[in-house]
Amino acid sequence: MLEDPLYVPVRRSSFSLALRLFRTAAGKQTAVAFTSPLRLTKVLGSDQNWIRLSEPALRSMIRDLGVISIVIDPAGTMSRPIFRTA
DSSP states (O other): OOOOOEEEEEEEOSSOEEEOEEEOTTSOEEEEEBSSHHHHHHHHOTTOEEEEEOHHHHHHHHHTTTOOOEEESOSOOOSSOOOOOO
């Protein structure tokens, strides 16, 4: 049986696609993947480009980048740190 594909956010440039990596709340770099395009769109928006990959293919792509974790179906993302003053 084939593995279910993951929907992985990417950045598109003029000539290539690149995986979009994120940071956890603890600051560790991680890959993010979704189990459906709808879940990806709900979290990252309809303008987010994505590709379909198997989990082993995604793990192979991030291995040399020093990224060891994949978060599947995160509930939300933070585009940049929010600074608050007292």
